Each structure stands twice: as C-alpha cells, then as structure tokens.
Amino acid sequence: MNLNDPESMNVVLGNVLRYGVILAGIIIILGTFGLIMSNSTSETGSLLTYNPNSVPHDGIDTSPAGLLNGLVAFSAFSWIELGVIVLIATPVSRVLISVFLFVAEKDKLYVLITAVVLALLLFSILVTPSIPGFHA
C-alpha cells in the first residue's frame, strides 16, 4: 500500500475503526450469550426489562487484575467488560495510527497535532481517574 497516497489514509483509518468495532461487538455478543446461558431466566429477563434491584452492578472488579481473573474464569461480565475496553480503545488506536500515517506522509504539522491529541487522550484516560477532585 502506498502511504503517500492521501486516499489510503482514509482506507487505513476506516479499517481500524471497522475491525475495532467488529471485534468489540463479537466479544460483547459472546459475553452476553455466556450471561444468558449461566443465569436463570428470571435474571436474564433483566436484559429486556431491567430491574435495578436484581442487577449486580456493584462489586464488579474493574482493576486489571480483577478483569484478568474474570476472563480466565470465563466470567461473562468480565468478557463484556473486555469488549467495552476494546470499543474504548478503538478511537484511541485510530489517533495512534494517524500519527504514523502523517509521519509516513512527512506532514510535520499534522504529526505534531495528532501526537498532541494522543498525549491529551492518554493523559485523560490513564492519569485523570487517579487525580482527586477530577470528576466527569
């Protein structure tokens, strides 16, 4: 693929977004199936109607270690969570890959712009949750 062709940037970025979304979708579907298989109908009914009391939205371990344990144990929640993380990572990877595409195009101005956006994004995702007083 000729990266100097500006048209190919659209194709590459379009594909990054498409495959990210498809991957996230598949993982979430698998997790949802797992959820339906492992629960009684009264609980899975909440997928359609939502009962705030029966939903175990507390006590979900969102730490990396907790997530990893859940994935290994084939916990449906953890797999859905993984799908959500892939979904969140999709626009981030799109920005990351744009930096490289502009480097390949030798467009210094846009290398700088996209690199700053990426830095802001990573700061916001990884650093701000641990700063007290930050609220979203």
Added chain:
Amino acid sequence: MFLVSICAGIFGSIVGLGGGIVIIPVLTILFGVDIHFAIGASIVAIIGTSSGAASSYVKDKVTNLRVGMFLELASASGAIIGAAVASYTNSAALEIIFGCILLISLVPMVMKIGEEIPKSPELKGLSKRLGLKGSYTETDGSVIAYNSTRPAEGLAGTMVAGVLSGLLGIGGGAFKVLSMDIAMKLPMKVSTTTSNFMIGVTAAASAGIYFARGDVDPLIVAPVALGILIGAAFGARILLRSRNTTIRKVFAVVLAIAAVEMILTAFGVLP
C-alpha cells in the same frame, strides 16, 4: 433497551451527536436506571456510534480528517479542563446557559435550512496552512469540493464542546457540528460526519473516569453497545444517500430537543 439503542445509533450517526440525548433519558425514565450508570452507558454508546459510523464515512471520504484532527486538539483539551473544574461548578446553571445557547444557535440553523451546499469561502491564512479543505462524492456521482474558513472560531467552539462533555457528559456533538457549520462553513454532511468522527475521541477521553468508578455496568452496556453498533451501521447508509438539506432539518429538530432536555434537567424535571 436494545431496540432503543438501535434508534439512538441511527439518529446519532446521522446528526453527528452521540445518541446520549436519546440514551440517557430513556434509560433513566423508561428503565429506571440510575443516572450514573445511564451516563456510563451513554459514553460507551457515543464511542460505538462514532466508531461504527465513522468507518463508513471515512472510507467514503465524507469526513474531513484534517479538520477533525485539528479540532480534536480543542475538544480533547476542553474535556480535560471540563473534568478538572466540574466539582467547582453548578451544573444546573451550566445546563441553563448551554441549553439557551443551543436554542439561540437554532436561528442561524433555520435560516440556512434550504441550503444544500454553502458558498465556498476562499482558502487563506491558517486554514490554508492546515489544509482545511476537501471534496466528497455524492451518491449521484457529483463531486462536491469545499474550503473552510475561520479556524480559530471553529477551534473555540469545539473547545466549548469539549469542556461541556467533560463537565456534563453530554452536548459535545451539538457544539462541534455548530462550530463547523456556522463558523467554518463546511457542507452539512461534512460537519455531522466529522463531528461523528471526533466524538469518539472526546468520549474515550472521559471513559477512563467512568470505567474506574464502576459506572460502566456490563448488563446495561451490552444491549446498548450492540444496539448502537447496528444502528450506526444503518445510519451511515442513510446519511450517505441523504441530501444536506434533509440532514440540516433533522439536526435542527434534534438540536431543539437537546436544548429543551438540558434546560429541563437543570430544573429537575428530567434526571
């Protein structure tokens, strides 16, 4: 929940908003979901709408990548500023102010209601240096070439959009579309698809906070995310075939709803 999310995905991907204005009230009012989990689900929904539809828009070159990436500077930094000052601000007052701004911005929107393609401004200064121009092909084969203008104002408007997303978790898309449409004079389709391209990044910026707080509930997010992705795929097909005037009309209606929703939330009528 799944079906509502499909609708939210269709609308969100056409007008360049995240679908949060559909998802949040429906989840809280119809399904009795706590507002925190509703906002958490809406953040995921925005990322889904954005990435799901943008893959088509970007490939079809309707999205202006350079405009999008340039404006992301403002929306991403705005989102961080918004999150930093959120605990010191009165969200009801902000909702009233921004709700009113959205209502006022309906005026230029409605005045341009019959406009298919804006008269292209001359490309000069910063816009020229940044290469903020482009062209796209309509489904009938005609090629629409356009330039943009007033990048500083576009950047400022997008900064407001970013601050708003960081502060209230909603309303970013509307200000992005308005900045590109009113200040930068881009064709409507380009404005909504480029906004759609950007909102995923703005939402991803705040996703870390919601995720760490445990506001992303798998049981709520699973049907919402799947519905949104399907809706966005449909919405993208519809937009590419739609006329700019039609999209502008739909956007104006959604803008009015969003503005009223914000004001009602401020007065405690909506959660």
